[in-house]
Amino acid sequence: MIKFWRCYVCNDIHYGVKPPEICPTCAVKNAYVLISAREAKTICGAPAEADFSKDDFLTAIQKFTEDNEFMVNPDRAKVDLLFDGIFNNERNHGLKYCPCRLMCKELEEDLKIVCPCNFQIHETYKGLDKGECWCGLFIKRPKTSEVNP
Amino acid sequence: MKKHVMFHGRECPHCKAMMPLVDRLEKETGLSIERLEVWHDEKNADLMRSYRPIFTPKCGGQLRVPTFFNTETNDTICGEVEYEKLKEWATK
Numbered sequence: 001m002i003k004f005w006r007c008y009v010c011n012d013i014h015y016g017v018k019p020p021e022i023c024p025t026c027a028v029k030n031a032y033v034l035i036s037a038r039e040a041k042t043i044c045g046a047p048a049e050a051d052f053s054k055d056d057f058l059t060a061i062q063k064f065t066e067d068n069e070f071m072v073n074p075d076r077a078k079v080d081l082l083f084d085g086i087f088n089n090e091r092n093h094g095l096k097y098c099p100c101r102l103m104c105k106e107l108e109e110d111l112k113i114v115c116p117c118n119f120q121i122h123e124t125y126k127g128l129d130k131g132e133c134w135c136g137l138f139i140k141r142p143k144t145s146e147v148n149p
Numbered sequence: 150m151k152k153h154v155m156f157h158g159r160e161c162p163h164c165k166a167m168m169p170l171v172d173r174l175e176k177e178t179g180l181s182i183e184r185l186e187v188w189h190d191e192k193n194a195d196l197m198r199s200y201r202p203i204f205t206p207k208c209g210g211q212l213r214v215p216t217f218f219n220t221e222t223n224d225t226i227c228g229e230v231e232y233e234k235l236k237e238w239a240t241k
Contacts, residue, residue: 078162085160089188099160102187102197102212113211123209134213134228136162 004040005032013040054083057096061116061137070120071141073132082137086115100135151183153239156197156216158188163229164215170232180239187214 005019010026019032085099101113119133132139157164185193208227217226
């Protein structure tokens with residue numbers, strides 16, 4: 001079962017079945033202790049409530065895609081519309097839910113539609129040359145030969 | 150609720166792309182498609198969730214928009230589709 005863990009040295013929070021052996025933030029070994037969801041929420045909530053703008057999110061997902069086979073869709077109008085939805089959903093429903101799906105009000109299921117989601121298993125992406133996530137925010141990076149023929 | 154329903158999201162690009170096709174469908178066939186927005190209307194969201202067992206097998210195991218639903222036959226289309234497929238769903 002997935003649980004919350006806290007590094008006793010730097011308060012890094014990990015959400016998973018088991019904690020990392022080495023804390024990725026402070027590099028201390030065997031530093032994680034099991035905590036409650038309430039504790040995790042409090043620790044993550046306080047500093048994380050600072051502004052996180054659409055530009056910050058764009059920068060974050062661009063960084064996220066850098067070493068992956070996918071990229072942020074270059075269609076800026078589409079990205080802007082999706083960002084409106086993602087940020088409205090966070091404000092109205094608590095998390096950055098995909099505007100092209102709907103919460104079913106079961107947290108475990110709903111976490112699967114938080115952007116970026118695990119879209120590489122989607123039928124719109126997996127095994128396709130020009131795959132994209134369900135909403136189209138992420139697209140498979142064109143092969144070099146397609147970019148520079 | 151009308152016979153033909155489109156569940157959509159205001160900020161969903163696929164839904165936005167389908168709107169002109171739905172307009173065309175209504176104009177060509179005389180049918181009326183009830184458009185229910187689900188991210189800004191909790192009543193519509195709850196209605197869509199009530200059809201979860203019907204929709205999810207056809208939508209990658211999830212509730213996705215746009216979803217086109219025939220309330221009499223349960224025929225369901227999920228996602229952005231060609232006009233002819235939409236028309237076939239509406240008229241059969």
